[in-house]
Amino acid sequence: MSALNTRFARDHRIHPLGMVMAVIITLFTCSLAFAAPQINVSNARIRLLPGDLPLAGYFDLMNRGDQNLVLVGATSTAFKMVHMHRSMEHDGISSMAPVGRLEIKPGASVHFAPGGYHLMLMQATTPLKVGEKIPVALQFAGGQTQQVMFTVNGAGTE
Amino acid sequence: MSGKFRKSLSQGRWLAIVSTFVLFSLTACQKQEPWALDNITGLMPKLEFNLTNDNGHPVTADAYHGKLVLLYFGYTNCPDVCPTTLATLAQAVRSLGTDADKVRVLFVSVDPARDTAPVLKSYTGAFGPQFVGLSGNEKALDALTRRYRVVYSLDKPDAQGNYAVNHSSGIFIFDGKGNARLLGSSTSKAPEITQDLRHLLATG
Numbered sequence: 001m002s003a004l005n006t007r008f009a010r011d012h013r014i015h016p017l018g019m020v021m022a023v024i025i026t027l028f029t030c031s032l033a034f035a036a037p038q039i040n041v042s043n044a045r046i047r048l049l050p051g052d053l054p055l056a057g058y059f060d061l062m063n064r065g066d067q068n069l070v071l072v073g074a075t076s077t078a079f080k081m082v083h084m085h086r087s088m089e090h091d092g093i094s095s096m097a098p099v100g101r102l103e104i105k106p107g108a109s110v111h112f113a114p115g116g117y118h119l120m121l122m123q124a125t126t127p128l129k130v131g132e133k134i135p136v137a138l139q140f141a142g143g144q145t146q147q148v149m150f151t152v153n154g155a156g157t158e
Numbered sequence: 159m160s161g162k163f164r165k166s167l168s169q170g171r172w173l174a175i176v177s178t179f180v181l182f183s184l185t186a187c188q189k190q191e192p193w194a195l196d197n198i199t200g201l202m203p204k205l206e207f208n209l210t211n212d213n214g215h216p217v218t219a220d221a222y223h224g225k226l227v228l229l230y231f232g233y234t235n236c237p238d239v240c241p242t243t244l245a246t247l248a249q250a251v252r253s254l255g256t257d258a259d260k261v262r263v264l265f266v267s268v269d270p271a272r273d274t275a276p277v278l279k280s281y282t283g284a285f286g287p288q289f290v291g292l293s294g295n296e297k298a299l300d301a302l303t304r305r306y307r308v309v310y311s312l313d314k315p316d317a318q319g320n321y322a323v324n325h326s327s328g329i330f331i332f333d334g335k336g337n338a339r340l341l342g343s344s345t346s347k348a349p350e351i352t353q354d355l356r357h358l359l360a361t362g
Contacts, residue, residue, distance in 0.1 A: 047237075047241055047245075049234070049237075049241060049281065049284060050280040050281055050283070050284050051277060051280055051281070053234050053235060053237070053281070054235055054237040054320075055237055056237040056238045056241070056242075081318070085237075085238070087238045087239045089239075089327055089343075089344065089345070092326055092327055092328060092343065093309060093324055093325065093326055093327065094232075094236075094239045094324065094325055094326070094327045094344060095322065095324040096236070096238065096239070096322045097322075114238060114239075114242035115238065115239060115242055115344065115345065118237065118238045120237045120238075121237075122320070154284075155241060155244075155245065155284035155285055156244075156245045156248040156249065156284070156285055156286070157245060158242060158245055158246075
């Protein structure tokens with residue numbers, strides 16, 4: 001391999017060091033591509049409320065893999081309890097129901113957003129501050145987890 | 159020649175489509191009310207209640223005479239819909255600039271067991287100085303909710319004692335004289351609420 005590289009470099013008048021760098025860069029890029037996340041989470045945020053009231057966590061999740069993803073819950077070291085919920089409105093009445101599992105097909109996205117799916121984060125272990133980043137581990141069927149940093153936003157935000 | 163004919167036909171057809179559309183939108187505009195929210199003038203009774211404010215004092219609707227009042231029902235342990243609605247109202251009220259003080263948002267908690275006056279005070283304070291928390295005993299709450307045909311119910315508590323509350327998502331808007339004027343909901347957008355509040359302030 002090294003002899004081949006040297007001859008290739010000599011034939012093409014490329015400095016051997018340049019060749020080594022190219023190989024390193026190629027390998028590095030390949031490893032990055034293989035490590036590319038199958039689960040893409042963006043816009044993760046928590047809306048802060050005064051006192052120890054339950055807070056809502058929102059995010060957008062895209063399944064970039066080729067397998068079905070099943071979101072089954074979340075945990076956070078910053079909260080004693082995290083539930084997955086969905087708000088609904090029927091005939092002018094707002095209600096909320098727990099969600100046990102949420103399937104996301106390959107290439108599909110799910111939006112945890114005001115008035116719909118949300119994480120309900122309860123009993124903060126320490127008081128949170130606006131602007132802080134809070135780690136939340138999203139849990140998927142099969143034991144897979146994905147750590148996501150949620151930004152703490154003020155009460156008057158969406 | 160046939161190409162030219164086709165061209166003039168397609169131009170003619172476009173002209174017809176565009177003019178129909180313009181005519182249609184003009185008629186729609188003429189019939190349209192000035193309000194983005196639902197006009198309930200004359201359909202709901204005047205603002206009236208006997209509740210307790212977030213300082214723990216008894217309060218009636220008279221305390222808000224001269225202010226535009228936005229009345230919304232909810233509970234503070236509601237992580238999603240209530241703060242989302244209040245955030246929208248906060249944005250709508252802030253957009254009024256110096257006129258924001260002519261408005262009061264009354265957040266009536268239908269969960270008095272958990273929503274004590276201090277809890278309500280810190281909660282509503284997070285949304286702005288125009289926000290006031292109100293609550294009362296079952297009798298006082300029922301008198302108000304029945305008046306505006308608002309319903310609420312408490313879910314069964316879970317193992318940790320937490321429970322959700324189902325409640326109407328309506329936002330009732332009253333003018334400075336306490337007359338019911340407009341009805342919005344938790345899905346109303348801040349700019350349309352601001353627009354209607356401005357219109358109410360301008361026309362009385």
